Amino acid sequence: MTREPTIFNEARLRAAMERGGIDLVIVRGNENSRYVSEFFHNGGNLGYRPFTAFYFRDPALKPALIVPAVDLHLAMTQSWIEDVRAYAMAEFFTDVDAHFYVDFFEAAKDVLKERGVSGMVVGTEGENLTSGFRQRLDALLDGNTIVDVSFTLEIVRMVKTPEEIRRLKRACDITILAHESFREAIRPGATGADLHRATCARMIEEGAHGVNFINIGCGPENSFAAHAPFPNDHVMQRGDFAKVDMGAMYLGYSADFVRSYFLGETTERHRDIWSWLNETQLELGHWMRPGMTGGEVFDRGYSLISRHLNKFPREFVGHGIGLGSHEQPRMNAVNRTVLEAGSVICLEYSYYHDGVRHHTEDTFLLKDDGVEHWTAACGRELVVSM
Incomplete structure (x- = not known):
């Protein structure tokens, strides 16, 4: 047929x-x-x-x-x-x-x-x-x-077809729900392995066809890591850092989403860094329009974060997503790819301070008249109360 x-x-x-x-x-x-x-x-x-x-x-x-x-x-x-x-x-x-x-x-x-x-x-x-x-x-x-x-x-x-957009949006929605379980599992006595189990189980429960990837930083042994591939047995206590970079798979398409947390308390400097990263990311995301280049988005994103953090270390601030986890348009200094409506874009910011890697990532659908912010409903509070 x-x-x-x-x-x-x-x-x-x-x-x-x-x-x-x-x-x-x-x-x-x-x-x-x-x-x-x-x-x-x-x-x-x-x-x-x-x-x-x-x-x-x-x-x-x-x-x-x-x-x-x-x-x-x-x-x-x-x-x-x-x-x-x-x-x-x-x-x-x-x-x-x-x-x-x-x-x-x-x-x-x-x-x-x-x-x-x-x-x-x-x-x-x-x-x-x-x-x-x-x-x-x-x-x-x-x-x-x-x-x-x-x-x-x-x-x-x-540029995604309507069916690709449907699959990517579903993968993103599932990942956000799984993130709720990750956040709820952050508590004294929990381990990185506990966070991993809670997150993966929620993905499958919500209809994912697989866990495309999940990188969890939990405690001092891997709080600095961008991509820690295996969950650890660190027992969390007050002041510990936890981060998850993950994506549920739905019909061959995956999400890509990051949040970072401290358990119970942290310093004012950590709070400031987290606030600056998120404010800049959101401002940049809602500024994007078709016709811009990946390099122009990077230049603006770098300029925005440089108001707060000198010598920002990132080589890129975003990427497209689809069948591949990193696709065009790539937001780096040299990319002249022109953004088009129908692209699904992940913007991400990270910064190292005092042994941890702050990392936040959000997903946007680029439309003719602006963006649709797919991860807007997911909270971004830095401190999880005990």
């Missing part, structure tokens, strides 16, 4: 291909292949099992998707692409009565031959491909002009 894509913005990619004179795009990277095919495969992290989509600018040339045999039936069910082919990998036959190619390149050779790919401009992910795969793919594409479309794909994916 055929269907129209709901995540993949076909018109946006085709327009980008028109501007660049690109006839065919071949994508193998996890995020790009999922985006174009809408098949949310879990095996692409295994380098020897490529999942690869072929998309042509000419609508008369139908797209194709090549997957390992073990994933063929699910790909045929999930992808909007009708021509799904498989190569022998993990299994030599399945419940689908179909020809399995010896390897990916045999399948790709047939796709290219059937569609008369010769003398075309072909876009690949260039340096983002593994060297061995790229060499064999380049050889297969001999007689065509090969260009790197990695950045083009980033810009295409920057």
Whole structure:
């Protein structure tokens, strides 16, 4: 049964291909292949099992998707692409009565031959491909002009479709609810592991399809850490610091959200730093408009925080989010990517003081006339009462 894509913005990619004179795009990277095919495969992290989509600018040339045999039936069910082919990998036959190619390149050779790919401009992910795969793919594409479309794909994916926005908003809502459980678990006698369990359980309870990531700083052994991957057994007491950077997963899309706390009490300097970070972040978020560049947002954000904190240490103050955790537009000093309505943007500020890393992050949907602040309802009080 055929269907129209709901995540993949076909018109946006085709327009980008028109501007660049690109006839065919071949994508193998996890995020790009999922985006174009809408098949949310879990095996692409295994380098020897490529999942690869072929998309042509000419609508008369139908797209194709090549997957390992073990994933063929699910790909045929999930992808909007009708021509799904498989190569022998993990299994030599399945419940689908179909020809399995010896390897990916045999399948790709047939796709290219059937569609008369010769003398075309072909876009690949260039340096983002593994060297061995790229060499064999380049050889297969001999007689065509090969260009790197990695950045083009980033810009295409920057503006979200309504279905992408729905999924991202749901992931964000779940993460906010899970944060309530994190905050409630901060009390004397609780450990970092207790905070972790409470947060993850709430994500699943609220309908998440997984915990994309959760980094908890709890107590002096990792209060300074940006990304502490494992919960610790530090027993919290008055004056301790706790922070969580986390994102629930919903239908392949994740949130990204941070808050920081002290238990019971802290110093005036800590309170000032936290206030400045949050005030600046919110002012910058509500200032954003389509047409600005990532660099302009960074420059303003850096100028705002520099009123309070000299030599602010961050290289960026925000990023887009989608299938990837950090996407365009990236808010750093050199980024000239133009912000567009339909982008989902995370702004974040952090600062080190007295052994802890203050960190706050909020999510905004950029609209034609301003922003929709998705994390506005989540409190930002620094001190949790005992």
